[in-house]
Amino acid sequence: MQLLDGKRLAKEIKAEIKAEVDQLLRQGRRAPALAVIMVGDNPASATYVRNKMRSCEQVGFRSVDIHLPEDTAQDELLRVVDELNSDPEIDGFIVQLPLPVHLDEQLIIEHIRPEKDVDGFHPMNLGRTLLGLPAFNPATPKGIVEMLRRYQIDTEGKHVVIAGRSNIVGKPLAAMLVQKASGANATVTVCHSRTKDLANITLQADILVAAIGKPEFITVDMVKPGAVVVDVGINSVPDASRKSGYRLVGDVDFESVSKKASWISPVPGGVGQMTVVALLENTLLAYKKQIYK
Ligand code: NAD
DSSP: OEEOOHHHHHHHHHHHHHHHHHHHHHTTOOOOEEEEEEESOOHHHHHHHHHHHHHHHHHTOEEEEEEEOTTOOHHHHHHHHHHHHTOTTOOEEEEOSSOOTTSOHHHHHHHSOGGGBTTOOSHHHHHHHHHTOSOOOOHHHHHHHHHHHHTTOOOTTOEEEEEOOOTTTHHHHHHHHTSSSTTOOOEEEEEOTTOSSHHHHHTTOSEEEEOSOSTTOBOGGGSOTTOEEEEOOOEEEEOTTSTTSEEEEOSBOHHHHTTTOSEEOOSSSSHHHHHHHHHHHHHHHHHTTOSOO
């Protein structure tokens, strides 16, 4: 087994981005700028936002952290989105999900200007992703595709089985890998909670992507010998031996599956790291106006 080391790759890509930013600054241009809106105090979201801010700092981006109270009204949030939409000093911004239940997530996402939607969740960007047109691809699938590319794992003609059909991982990843393009050209099967006999399908996967949200759900008997296994899941499970009282595990039983797979991504240190880097890449694309001229 070889490790799909997201941590190592993220470091490498961040160094590349930093070199580009340093050059921009030397030319007297301003640094790319990313804003993150977070509503409420969801602890997992707070950790993700902190990681994003730290990553911006590492590559020399300006980051703006907009933290709004849990009871923020929809109109107020829309007003903040409007402000960022029209702020020429902000290249891209995201609204950290999930939002408190009184807020309409889809409405908020659709209020973001597609040119600044660096999470790639606006229907315009998701639609363009499906069509294979230049778009802000959602960060997690973009990070996975980049991970496979950098490890020279060929997807052409390969059977990719994706467990999970979310709008942020499963569906856009399927759209990206099925494109007639290099780094894609895969035969893609998407499985979900209503799929019958999941193991029968995952066993056919040359590349298996687990994005289910159930700790260690993919077991060794569900994986073909030599398969490439990409673990998207981030689940916290109780662990009395840790100071925090918990530890993070993926959707794949790493211990057993790693003995059968040819490549496998760990949790933490795998796809999560690539997701943050993909967000930075989208922000740089927004800054350079490379998607929408
Ligand atoms: P989600 O939580 O919105 O939905 C889960 C998906 O799993 C659904 O599509 C459902 O149909 C499917 N599913 C549930 N039970 C199943 C079963 N028995 N067999 C097959 N499919 C089943 O999905 P999400 O938002 O894509 O998140 C999935 C996991 O990935 C979570 O653990 C989440 O924390 C993690 N995640 C990680 C990153 C990252 O950067 N690494 C990014 C996004 C999500």
